[in-house]
Amino acid sequence: xxxxxxxxxxxxxxxxxxxxxxxxxxxxxxxxxxxxxxxxxxxxxxxxxxxxxxxxxxxxxxxxxxxxxxxxxxxxxxxxxxxxxxxxxxxxxxxxxxxxxxxxxxxxxxxxxxxxxxxxxxxxxxxxxxxxxxxxxxxxxxxxxxxxxxxxxxxxxxxxxxxxxxxxxxxxxxxxxxxxxxxxxxxxxxxxxxxxxxxxxxxxxxxxxxxxxxxxxxxxxxxxxxxxxxxxxxxxxxxxxxxxxxxxxxxxxxxxxxxxxxxxxxxxxxxxxxxxxxxxxxxxxxxxxxxxxxxxxxxxxxxxxxxxxxxxxxxxxxxxxxxxxxxxxxxxxxxxxxxxxxxxxxxxxxxxxxxxxxxxxxxxxxxxxxxxxxxxxxxxxxxxxxxxxxxxxxxxxxxxxxxxxxxxxxxxxxxxxxxxxxxxxxxxxxxxxxxxxxxxxxxxxxxxxxxxxxxxxxxxxxxxxxxxxxxxxxxx
Amino acid sequence: xxxxxxxxxxxxxxxxxxxxxxxxxxxxxxxxxxxxxxxxxxxxxxxxxxxxxxxxxxxxxxxxxxxxxxxxxxxxxxxxxxxxxxxxxxxxxxxxxxxxxxxxxxxxxxxxxxxxxxxxxxxxxxxxxxxxxxxxxxxxxxxxxxxxxxxxxxxxxxxxxxxxxxxxxxxxxxxxxxxxxxxxxxxxxxxxxxxxxxxxxxxxxxxxxxxxxxxxxxxxxxxxxxxxxxxxxxxxxxxxxxxxxxxxxxxxxxxxxxxxxxxxxxxxxxxxxxxxxxxxxxxxxxxxxxxxxxxxxxxxxxxxxxxxxxxxxxxxxxxxxxxxxxxxxxxxxxxxxxxxxxxxxxxxxxxxxxxxxxxxxxxxxxxxxxxxxxxxxxxxxxxxxxxxxxxxxxxxxxxxxxxxxxxxxxxxxxxxxxxxxxxxxxxxxxxxxxxxxxxxxxxxxxxxxxxxxxxxxxxxxxxxxxxxxxxxxxxxxxxxxxxxxxx
Numbered sequence: 010x011x012x013x014x015x016x017x018x019x020x021x022x023x024x025x026x027x028x029x030x031x032x033x034x035x036x037x038x039x040x041x042x043x044x045x046x047x048x049x050x051x052x053x054x055x056x057x058x059x060x061x062x063x064x065x066x067x068x069x070x071x072x073x074x075x076x077x078x079x080x081x082x083x084x085x086x087x088x089x090x091x092x093x094x095x096x097x098x099x100x101x102x103x104x105x106x107x108x109x110x111x112x113x114x115x116x117x118x119x120x121x122x123x124x125x126x127x128x129x130x131x132x133x134x135x136x137x138x139x140x141x142x143x144x145x146x147x148x149x150x151x152x153x154x155x156x157x158x159x160x161x162x163x164x165x166x167x168x169x170x171x172x173x174x175x176x177x178x179x180x181x182x183x184x185x186x187x188x189x190x191x192x193x194x195x196x197x198x199x200x201x202x203x204x205x206x207x208x209x210x211x212x213x214x215x216x217x218x219x220x221x222x223x224x225x226x227x228x229x230x231x232x233x234x235x236x237x238x239x240x241x242x243x244x245x246x247x248x249x250x251x252x253x254x255x256x257x258x259x260x261x262x263x264x265x266x267x268x269x270x271x272x273x274x275x276x277x278x279x280x281x282x283x284x285x286x287x288x289x290x291x292x293x294x295x296x297x298x299x300x301x302x303x304x305x306x307x308x309x310x311x312x313x314x315x316x317x318x319x320x321x322x323x324x325x326x327x328x329x330x331x332x333x334x335x336x337x338x339x340x341x342x343x344x345x346x347x348x349x350x351x352x353x354x355x356x357x358x359x360x361x362x363x364x365x366x367x368x369x370x371x372x373x374x375x376x377x378x379x380x381x382x383x384x385x386x387x388x389x390x391x392x393x394x395x396x397x398x399x400x401x402x403x404x405x406x407x408x409x410x411x412x413x414x415x416x417x418x419x420x421x422x423x424x425x426x427x428x429x430x431x432x433x434x435x436x437x438x439x440x441x442x443x444x445x446x447x448x449x450x451x452x453x454x455x456x457x458x459x460x461x462x463x464x465x466x467x468x469x470x471x472x473x474x475x476x477x478x479x480x481x482x483x484x485x
Numbered sequence: 486x487x488x489x490x491x492x493x494x495x496x497x498x499x500x501x502x503x504x505x506x507x508x509x510x511x512x513x514x515x516x517x518x519x520x521x522x523x524x525x526x527x528x529x530x531x532x533x534x535x536x537x538x539x540x541x542x543x544x545x546x547x548x549x550x551x552x553x554x555x556x557x558x559x560x561x562x563x564x565x566x567x568x569x570x571x572x573x574x575x576x577x578x579x580x581x582x583x584x585x586x587x588x589x590x591x592x593x594x595x596x597x598x599x600x601x602x603x604x605x606x607x608x609x610x611x612x613x614x615x616x617x618x619x620x621x622x623x624x625x626x627x628x629x630x631x632x633x634x635x636x637x638x639x640x641x642x643x644x645x646x647x648x649x650x651x652x653x654x655x656x657x658x659x660x661x662x663x664x665x666x667x668x669x670x671x672x673x674x675x676x677x678x679x680x681x682x683x684x685x686x687x688x689x690x691x692x693x694x695x696x697x698x699x700x701x702x703x704x705x706x707x708x709x710x711x712x713x714x715x716x717x718x719x720x721x722x723x724x725x726x727x728x729x730x731x732x733x734x735x736x737x738x739x740x741x742x743x744x745x746x747x748x749x750x751x752x753x754x755x756x757x758x759x760x761x762x763x764x765x766x767x768x769x770x771x772x773x774x775x776x777x778x779x780x781x782x783x784x785x786x787x788x789x790x791x792x793x794x795x796x797x798x799x800x801x802x803x804x805x806x807x808x809x810x811x812x813x814x815x816x817x818x819x820x821x822x823x824x825x826x827x828x829x830x831x832x833x834x835x836x837x838x839x840x841x842x843x844x845x846x847x848x849x850x851x852x853x854x855x856x857x858x859x860x861x862x863x864x865x866x867x868x869x870x871x872x873x874x875x876x877x878x879x880x881x882x883x884x885x886x887x888x889x890x891x892x893x894x895x896x897x898x899x900x901x902x903x904x905x906x907x908x909x910x911x912x913x914x915x916x917x918x919x920x921x922x923x924x925x926x927x928x929x930x931x932x933x934x935x936x937x938x939x940x941x942x943x944x945x946x947x948x949x950x951x952x953x954x955x956x957x958x959x960x961x962x963x964x965x966x967x968x969x970x971x972x
Contacts, residue, residue, distance in 0.1 A: 050587060050588055053813065054808045054813070055568075055586070055587065055588075055814075056568065056574070056576075056581070056584070056586070056689040056690075056808065056809075057566075057567075057568040057586070057590060057685075057686065057687040057688055057689045057690070058686070058687075059685060059686050059721060059722050059723065060723065061720065061721060061722075061723050062723065089804050091803075091804050091807060091851075093807065093810065093828055095810075095812045095824065098808065098813065099807065099808045100807035100808055100810060101804050101807055150824075152812070152813075279852050279853045281803075281804070281848060281851035281852055281853075281856075282851075282856075283800055283801075283804070283851050283856070283860060286692075286693035286694040286724075286801055287690075287693050287723060287724065288723050288724075289723050289724060
């Protein structure tokens with residue numbers, strides 16, 4: 010009889026915080042920059058240098074903790090994690106082991122199987138490492154410490170997820186929450202959000218967990234889903250063959266869709282954690298927690314309700330608009346400018362999403378400013394331009410963030426409502442298409458559509474379609 | 486040399502009075518170094534040209550009235566574990582033999598801003614690990630009182646340079662007695678301030694939770710004046726403390742009437758040299774004669790200080806010294822295959838035996854399965870020792886005892902038996918564990934003529950009481966110059 014297996018998954022999610030400066034020094038966290046241009050004695054581990062904690066890091070970590078129902082550790086400390094690697098200039102990483110800043114939280118997720126809560130074990134603060142560049146031509150390795158000391162939080166879940174779908178839902182939920190808080194942009198492809206997947210399988214109905222593996226190098230939701238499926242299969246096959254699953258760290262290769270063992274538990278390093286003596290304990294008062302809580306922006310759930318109540322949007326639309334902070338921000342700003350929530354929503358839901366898809370872009374890559382979107386909505390809604398023109402101009406707003414008012418004015422794209430001009434064009438259309446005229450007069454109502462089209466064409470698409478229709482009927 | 490026999494503040498006074506120029510003061514120090522270094526070996530690096538050119542600038546500012554402090558133009562020697570921009574900083578280790586820092590330690594920066602002129606970097610036990618300055622990769626420093634003897638350590642170079650009058654004062658660092666013990670051995674005065682008083686920014690760490698920078702000089706007045714300059718809150722050091730009062734020189738008053746001085750019986754037990762014991766007791770009597778209330782008490786827990794110290798200091802050191810790996814700066818093995826071998830060879834060849842011993846000890850006590858039994862227990866012991874001192878300071882203003890159980894041992898007599906060497910730190914180590922300020926000042930000499938040091942310990946942030954007692958005692962004695970000072 011075939012056995013039924015259950016997959017048990019817990020995640021360790023690293024998120025780069027959106028602070029302007031690094032966690033323990035004043036260097037910029039800006040992406041890019043010439044190698045080692047954003048460095049100082051502290052983040053390059055120079056002898057005698059000392060770390061000083063960036064308060065903003067604590068606030069972001071607290072904000073994420075509060076938004077995910079965690080308890081804030083009001084007396085929290087940093088610890089040193091000791092290991093040798095050249096991307097780690099001190100050969101220890103300042104992290105938190107014994108007293109992490111947040112503990113015992115959870116988030117609610119919704120999947121096809123319904124709602125459930127994924128518990129969060131802890132969230133701790135730590136510093137990122139530098140980057141090694143291997144120059145095979147010269148046969149040397151070069152280190153860039155620009156990322157060294159960039160603040161991270163690591164969100165450790167309990168092993169509460171049972172499928173890739175739940176994992177993705179959990180990650181989406183975390184991403185939205187953190188984006189709404191402004192604590193990080195959470196881009197998986199750029200590494201500002203990274204997930205390590207701890208996975209084990211067990212026979213359905215068993216209480217004890219199977220031996221787990223940890224998978225690293227997962228750069229997209231799709232890769233995560235594939236890796237989970239791949240690892241699940243691999244473990245089940247091992248068990249079916251009567252072989253043990255080895256507790257180890259594996260690296261997922263998304264091109265080959267296979268994971269490779271990096272190191273097993275036997276040769277796992279002893280990190281010799283101990284309290285960081287160069288930093289004093291972080292004491293978090295009730296007032297500070299209240300302050301951070303008070304600054305919490307409107308979160309997704311609240312927005313979702315408000316969009317329906319205040320703007321009368323359907324739930325489906327509100328869900329899409331709030332499903333990405335970039336959409337929500339754009340929607341609210343443009344609506345505030347033009348006062349037409351439904352129209353703004355439509356332009357985002359239809360044209361914007363279509364163009365994003367066509368161009369392979371993510372919502373946070375939108376360049377269009379709310380001002381120009383609002384102007385375009387007004388132009389279209391007031392009939393100043395025709396729908397066709399509006400769509401054309403929108404593409405330019407989307408791509409280059411042009412000022413649509415100016416553009417329409419410069420190119421003379423405004424709808425022509427001048428009776429004489431329209432009448433002349435209509436008369437010409439009647440002269441040129443006697444067959445259609447005949448058909449119309451013979452009772453073929455549809456034939457007028459063709460004449461309207463011909464008139465519009467002659468007017469370069471700018472004619473007011475209502476007027477054209479009316480004039481034609483008069484003339485015929 | 487006339488100028489080098491002066492105290493730092495007296496030299497500074499004469500410079501302000503335009504009787505002496507900064508250039509003359511610095512030249513005098515450089516001349517003294519030239520004549521005496523062969524015998525003393527107090528310096529790793531002498532910055533002759535840099536010092537002379539800075540002296541010129543400083544003199545200019547003094548004449549312009551921009552530098553009016555007591556240390557302007559005064560030559561200072563700095564322990565070689567304090568970073569100095571553009572000037573080699575080695576920690577007396579092969580692994581940093583060529584390291585030139587890109588920035589200057591906060592304490593040194595404050596001295597330079599006050600116009601003091603760094604003339605060179607002093608020898609020390611490698612990474613401040615040792616009590617004799619013999620573990621230096623660049624050879625030992627000798628005691629200016631008798632060059633067959635060690636100057637103590639780890640700030641042996643700084644203390645010997647002051648005692649030999651190669652500089653007017655010096656900076657040292659003290660993790661378990663590294664300022665006080667060599668001050669005692671060299672017949673000079675040195676202060677280990679309350680933890681957090683002097684910024685550690687730029688001090689190459691040994692035991693971060695215990696390290697403090699402090700002054701070494703000919704007398705208490707100099708030490709107080711230097712401390713006033715180097716102490717202060719520094720946002721770059723998270724363990725730095727903003728104190729209410731930094732006016733240490735105000736405490737230089739010859740008045741100990743009513744001052745309660747406690748003498749821990751535990752400090753006068755087995756292992757204490759009878760001559761040291763007699764000299765320290767005599768000093769206590771002197772203070773009693775001057776009106777202090779002196780009595781004996783039991784401090785307890787002293788015997789646990791040494792194991793607790795070696796566990797904590799070595800644990801921190803094992804991590805602090807991990808950055809010396811041949812990747813970014815310093816020594817890298819000439820031949821290696823792959824990263825792992827580069828690490829291994831660079832560190833094996835770059836560190837000396839005492840440093841390796843402490844890294845191994847520290848790595849061991851932090852390793853999984855041993856952490857609770859060693860490191861956590863040591864932290865608890867540290868807390869208990871602090872409590873014992875708190876109790877003592879409820880009854881006393883000052884604790885008085887020896888700085889070291891003996892006078893300076895002969896060169897080569899200590900390293901063979903590290904445990905015995907570690908036990909020599911018995912009177913100084915507890916002070917670091919409790920974060921307290923301590924001072925060592927001369928209180929006599931033994932039969933062979935070697936100096937004996939008196940240690941006074943104060944409660945946290947009570948440097949002023951400490952200075953007052955030390956100053957009052959000092960007024961009853963004449964400063965004794967070492968044979969190499971007179972040379």
